[in-house]
Amino acid sequence: MTGIPSQYYLLGNALRNAEQNHRVVSQNIANVNTPGYQTRELSFEDYMKRVKSGESNQGFIDEIPTTLVEGLVERVDGNNVDFDQQVANLKKNALLFQSWSQLLAAKMSTMRKAMTG
Amino acid sequence: MSGLFSAMDISASGLAAERLRMETTANNIANANTTKTENGDPYRRKSVVFSSELQKEGRYTLASGFAGVEVVGIESDDTAFPMVHNPGHPHADEDGMVRMPNVKIPTEMVDMITASRSYEANLSSITMFQEMVEQSLRLLQGGS
Numbered sequence: 001m002t003g004i005p006s007q008y009y010l011l012g013n014a015l016r017n018a019e020q021n022h023r024v025v026s027q028n029i030a031n032v033n034t035p036g037y038q039t040r041e042l043s044f045e046d047y048m049k050r051v052k053s054g055e056s057n058q059g060f061i062d063e064i065p066t067t068l069v070e071g072l073v074e075r076v077d078g079n080n081v082d083f084d085q086q087v088a089n090l091k092k093n094a095l096l097f098q099s100w101s102q103l104l105a106a107k108m109s110t111m112r113k114a115m116t117g
Numbered sequence: 118m119s120g121l122f123s124a125m126d127i128s129a130s131g132l133a134a135e136r137l138r139m140e141t142t143a144n145n146i147a148n149a150n151t152t153k154t155e156n157g158d159p160y161r162r163k164s165v166v167f168s169s170e171l172q173k174e175g176r177y178t179l180a181s182g183f184a185g186v187e188v189v190g191i192e193s194d195d196t197a198f199p200m201v202h203n204p205g206h207p208h209a210d211e212d213g214m215v216r217m218p219n220v221k222i223p224t225e226m227v228d229m230i231t232a233s234r235s236y237e238a239n240l241s242s243i244t245m246f247q248e249m250v251e252q253s254l255r256l257l258q259g260g261s
Binding site: 093 | 124127130131134135138166167168169183185186231232234235238239241242245248249252253255256259
C-alpha cells in the first residue's frame with residue numbers, strides 16, 4: 001500500500017506502539033516494590049525494523065516482545081526498577097503519543113478540507 | 118491481561134498493592150507498643166509480599182499480556198522481640214523485663230513514604246493513560 005493510507009497506517013502503528021509502551025512502563029512502576037523484578041522495555045529497534053520492512057503497510061504490527069533492560073543498579077532484594085527514570089519514561093511516552101495523535105489529526109483535517117473544498 | 122484498557126488494570130493492581138502495604142504499615146505503627154496479643158506474645162511486625170504476575174507466567178511478550186503486581190500474602194517478621202527493662206509494666210517478668218513488639222518506627226516510616234510515592238506514580242500512570250484515550254477519542258470526533 002502506498003500514498004495516503006500508508007501514512008495513516010504508519011501513524012496508527014506509532015500510536016499503538018506508544019500505547020503498548022505505556023503498558024510496559026506501567027508494569028515496571030506497579031512492580032517497583034516487587035522483590036526480584038527486572039525492568040522491561042519494549043524493543044523499539046525491533047519495531048522500527050518491522051516498520052521499515054513494510055510490514056506496517058499491510059496492517060498494524062502486533063505483539064512486540066519485551067526485553068530486559070541492561071546495566072541497571074540492582075537493589076538488595078533483586079529489584080532493579082529505577083523509579084524516577086520510569087516516571088520520566090511515562091511522561092515522555094505520553095508526549096510522544098500526543099505528537100503522533102496531533103499529526104494524525106492534522107492529516108485528517110487536510111483530507112477533510114480537500115474533500116469539502 | 119489484555120484488552121483495550123489493560124494499562125489501567127496494570128496500574129490499578131499497583132494502587133491496590135500499595136494501599137495494602139500502607140494499611141499494613143499503619144497497623145504496625147498502631148501496634149508498636151502492643152505487648153500482649155491473642156497468643157500471648159507481643160505484636161509481631163507484618164509485611165506484605167509482592168509478586169509480579171509476569172514472572173509467574175514466565176512469558177515476556179506483550180502477547181501474553183501484563184497483569185501488574187499481585188499480593189501473595191502478608192508475612193510476619195520473625196526477628197526477636199526486644200527486651201526492655203520496665204518493672205512497673207503489667208506484662209513484666211520476674212526480672213522486670215518486658216518483651217516489646219519488633220516494630221521499628223523508622224523502618225515503618227520509610228515503608229510508608231515509599232508506598233505513598235509508588236501509589237502516586239501508579240495514579241499518574243492512570244491519569245496519563247486517560248489523557249491518551251481522550252486524545253484518541255478526539256480523533257474520532259474529527260477534532261484537533
